[in-house]
Amino acid sequence: MNRAGRTMRAVFIAVPALFMAIFLVLPAVSGAVLSFDVGGRLSLGNYRALLGDRMFWRALLGNLAIPLGSLAIEFALALGLALYLGARRKPPAAVEVAAILPFAIPEIVLLAIARYIFIPRGYLNGALLAAGGAPLGWLRPGSALASLVVMAVDAWHVTPVVMLILLAGLQTIPPELYEAAALDGAGALQTFRHVTLPLLTPALVGALVLRGVDALRIFSTTLVLTGAEGTPVLSTYAYLLWSDSQEPRVAMAAAMMLAAMVTLMGLAGIALGRRFGASGVAA
C-alpha cells in the first residue's frame, strides 16, 4: 500500500506546488530580477533611483508608522472585545454577529463606507456639525490625522479576526486559575496581569506575527481613503510607478523593499514563536 501510494502522493504534492510556483513564486522571482535590470544590464540603478526619491522615503516611513498604529489599535480593541465576549455570561447573539461583521464584509465595501463617513462632506463631519462642532479634514492628504484615520479603519476591519484568535486563546485558560486568583483576593487588574496575560501570550504573539505580516502589505485602505499620494505606503508607491509612470523596474525595486520588510517580519515571527511557544501558528 505504501509503495503504491507513493507515486500518487508525490503527484499530490507536485501538482499544487507547481501551480503555486507558476502563479506566485515565479512571478516574484522574475520581478526580483527585473528590479536589478537597468537597460538590460544588471545594476542597482533602480534602487538608487528609489533612494533619491523623496516620495519613497515618505512611503517607507508610512509603511512603518501606519501598520504599527493599526496593530496597536486592533490589539487593544480585540483584547478588550475578547475579554468581554469571553466572560462567563454570554453576550446576546446579535452582539456576537455584530462583532464579527466587519470581518465578513468585503474590505472594499468597508472602505467605501469609511470613505463616505470621513470625506469632508461626509457623515462624521455632518454629525460634528449637528453636535455644534466644526468639521475636520479627516482625510486631508499628507496630514497626520489622515494617517490616524487609515490606521483606525484598517484596524476596524481586522479586529474581529484577532479577537477570535485571542478568544480561542482565552478559552484554553483553565477556569480554576481564575477561581484561585479570586480566592487569593486578586482584583480584576491583578488577575489580568498575573493569570490572563501570561497564559495568553502564545496566542498574542501568534496573532501579532500573523497580523504584522498582513499589516505591512497595506494597499487598498490608503488607496481608497486618501488616494495613493495622500498617505503613501510602499505598495501604493510601487503601484503608481507601474500604472502611472510606466516604470516597472523601479516599481519592482520598491516592491522588493516591501518584500524584504515582510520577510524580516516573518523571520522575526518564527524566532518569537519559538521563544514564546506559540502553538498552531503556521510559518
Place this chain on the structure above:
Amino acid sequence: MSATREAAAAPVLRLRGVRRRFASGGGLDAIDLEIAAGEFFVLLGPSGCGKSTLLRLVAGLDTPQSGAIELGGRALGDGAGGRGEVAMVFQNFALYPHLSAFDNIAFPLRLRRMGSGEIARRVGAAAKMAGLDLDLGRRPHELSGGERQRVALARALVREPRVVLMDEPLSSLDPQLRQSLRVELKEFHRRTGRTFLYVTHDQTDALTLADRLAVMRAGRIEQVGTPAEVYDRPQTEFVARFVGEPAMNLVRVALAPKREALMLGDARVAVQPPSAVDSDVTLGMRPSDLSVSVSSPHKSPACAADAVEIPGEVEDAEFVGARYLVTVRVGASLSLKAESAERLEPTTPVMLAMRRARLHFFDPASGRRLE
C-alpha cells in the same frame, strides 16, 4: 480434522527466510513458516513480537527486506499480487464509515464491476455466513462492536479469498462477546474450510481456535505445533511460560549429589532428571498438574509409582471462579502455585503431588527443553 482436509494439505502459504526490521526496533528475523490449505493457523505472542508485522507482510501491506513469501505457489512479488487472494479483518475492523453495512460488504465486488443482482446475492450469502442478522442499511457507527466485527468478516469473505487474515479481531470486544464469537469463529471455519491466519496475544484464543499455532518472541518463531503439542511439550521456557493459564511454575533447581534427586531450595525431591542434565536445571510444573492435599502427621501418603511429592505450606489462596489458585511455600525461599478445589488457610501444611511424566525440564542457559 477430516481426512479429506489432511489430504489436501499442500502448503498454501510459505515464508522462507523472511526478514523485516524497523529503524525504531522490532520486526522479524528470518522467519520460516508453512501453512496448509484449510488450516486455522494462529500466530501467538506478546506485543512487539512481530506477529502483526508478519500478517501485514502476507497481506502485502508491507514488503520484506529479504526472504520470500509464496501464496498458492506464486511469489507475493511487490505486494500487488497478494491483494486479490488475501482478505483481512483488522483489529478495529476498519469499516468504511460513510457506507452502510451492505455497501461495506459490497465494496470489493463493486470495484470489480459486478452486476447488482450478483452483488446482492453474494453480499447476502456472506452476511449469512458471518451471522449477520440485521438491517444492512445501517452505518458502522450505528452498530455494536460485535455487529461491526461480523460486517468486517463478511466483507473479508465476500470475495472468497484464499487466505483470511485476522489481526487480533476479538481484542476490542468485552469478555462475554469474545467467548461467544470465538465459538462462532471456530464453527465458521469448520463450515467454510478456508485458510485462516489469526494473530493474537491471548493464549486462550490460540489454544481454542488453532489447528496449529506458532509462538513468537522478539521477531522469531519459538515453536510451531498443534495446541496440544505446544501445551504439553513446550520447546522453550518462553513458550512454557506464555502458553497455559495460569502460568507454569518455573524454578531453578540444583542437582543433588550423584544425580539422585533435585533440590527445590532446601527441599529434596526424589526425582531423577533426564540424562542430558548434569548441573542446575529449570524445572517446570503446571499449577493444573499439581494437586494439593492437606498433609497430616498420621497419614502415610499413598504414592503412585510415577508421582513426585513436594511438601510445603500454604501462603495464600486466590479464588479464581472454578477453583482456588494456591501459593505454596516450599522450603525457605521457593513458592509454587497449584490448583485446589477447596479453600486452604495460610500456614496449612500440604503435600503437592504431580506425575513424573508431567514435569518439564529446561536448560537454564538457553531455555531449551531437555528430554
Place this chain on the structure above:
Amino acid sequence: MNRRAGAGWAAVRAAIAAAIVLGAALPLYLLLKQAITPERESFAWPPLWLPHRIVGTHLHAVFALPELRGAILLSLGIALLSAALATALGAMLGYAMARSGAGRAAGFGALTAARLLPMIAVAIPLAIGMGRVGLYDSPSGLGLALVHSALALPVAALMVYPAFAALPREVEEAAWLDGASPARVFVLIDLPQARGALAGAFVMAFILSWDEFGYALLIQVTHRTLPPLLYYYMVFGDVGAASALALLMMVPAVCLVIALGPMLRGAMAAGGLR
C-alpha cells in the same frame, strides 16, 4: 472570567454591547440609504440621516447596465472557477499533508509563500507575464481566476488536512486490500470523509476571490471585477451605483455569517487571514 457582580459592570457591558452593535449597524444603514435614495440626497450638505424619497434606480442599474451586470457575472465566474480549482488542488495537497512529512512541509511552505509575498511584488510581474500569453485583462478573467486559486490553495489544503488525517490508515489499507488502487481509495474513501471540510474550503476560496481587490485591480484593468469597479465608481463620485454595488457585494459573506454563526469561531481562528 472574574465574577462581574454589580450593576456598575452591567451598565458598562450594556454600553459596550450597544457600541458594538451600533458600530456595525450604522454604517450598513448609511450604505443602504445611499443605495435607495436619489443621488441628490446623498450629496446633500449637511448630510441627510433619513431617506426622503425611495428610488430603485441604482439597484435597477446594477442589474440592467451592461458594465455592472458584466462585472457581477465576471466576479461570479472567477470566484466559482478559482474556488473549484483551489479546492481540488487543496484537497490533493491536504491529503499529502495528512499522509506524509514531505507533504506537510510542502503545505506549510505553500502557506508561507502565499502569506509573505506582497501582492504588488507578484502582481506586476504577473501582469507582464500574462500579457505575453494573452491572459492579461481577458474578458473571461481566466488569468485572475488562476491567481486567486493559487492564493486560496494553501488555506484550502490546511482546512481539509485534519479531515483526511482523522481517517485511520487501516481503513485505507482495507480498501486497498479489497482491490482499490491508491487513486480509487482517495476518491471512494477519503474524499467522502472530508465532505464538510471540502465544502468549507470551497466557500472560503469563493469569498476570497469575490472580495479580492489588489490583483484584480492590476490584472483586470478594463474587464473589471466588482471590487475594482466599486473603487472606480467611488472615485468618480457615482454614489448611488457604488452604494448599490457595495450592498450586492456583501450578500455572500453576510449570508455565510448568519448561517454559520457560532461555527465560525473555531474555523476562522485557525485560518485567520485577510
